[in-house]
Amino acid sequence: MHKDKFWICATPAMTTFPPDWRFITRHPAYFLAFGLGSGLAPRAPGTFGTLAALPLYYLLAWFATPTQLYLIIGIAVVAGIWICGKTGRDLGVADHGGIVWDEIAAFWIVLAATPQTPLWVAAAFGLFRLFDIWKPFPIRQFDARLKNGFGVMLDDLLAAGYTLLALFLAQKILP
Numbered sequence: 001m002h003k004d005k006f007w008i009c010a011t012p013a014m015t016t017f018p019p020d021w022r023f024i025t026r027h028p029a030y031f032l033a034f035g036l037g038s039g040l041a042p043r044a045p046g047t048f049g050t051l052a053a054l055p056l057y058y059l060l061a062w063f064a065t066p067t068q069l070y071l072i073i074g075i076a077v078v079a080g081i082w083i084c085g086k087t088g089r090d091l092g093v094a095d096h097g098g099i100v101w102d103e104i105a106a107f108w109i110v111l112a113a114t115p116q117t118p119l120w121v122a123a124a125f126g127l128f129r130l131f132d133i134w135k136p137f138p139i140r141q142f143d144a145r146l147k148n149g150f151g152v153m154l155d156d157l158l159a160a161g162y163t164l165l166a167l168f169l170a171q172k173i174l175p
Contacts, residue, residue, distance in 0.1 A: 049100025085149020106156035
């Protein structure tokens with residue numbers, strides 16, 4: 001067995017396994033943490049989780065008032081600390097690559113502040129993924145030190161902040 005493919009769970013009832021549909025449907029936190037299944041993608045689960053954020057955001061935006069949408073996003077961020085923390089603890093890996101709720105909630109913040117045109121949304125997606133993968137200062141430092149639900153959420157919230165700053169500057173510079 002390759003060490004990167006299998007993890008030991010902190011939950012005694014579970015055994016060594018790769019997370020799959022059976023695992024993520026055992027608890028609502030797991031299902032949300034794995035982005036309704038998008039985090040099970042064999043390659044680039046963070047990118048697939050961020051992609052999953054798009055239709056979920058637009059579905060919420062369709063039915064909610066702006067105030068309700070911001071409240072839902074805030075709840076998603078705060079709940080994400082527990083969702084990601086519980087799932088990471090039960091997997092035995094604090095920031096497992098398949099845990100993508102952090103990407104979803106953070107990207108919702110970006111989408112809420114981004115002009116809703118295909119070009120701006122695509123730019124927001126690309127920049128968010130860039131900052132989430134690259135982890136410029138201080139994101140990498142927080143990511144290395146905070147191995148819990150708060151740390152999992154924080155690095156993506158900081159990536160969202162960098163994304164919003166870059167989009168703001170682009171709006172000011174571009175005609």
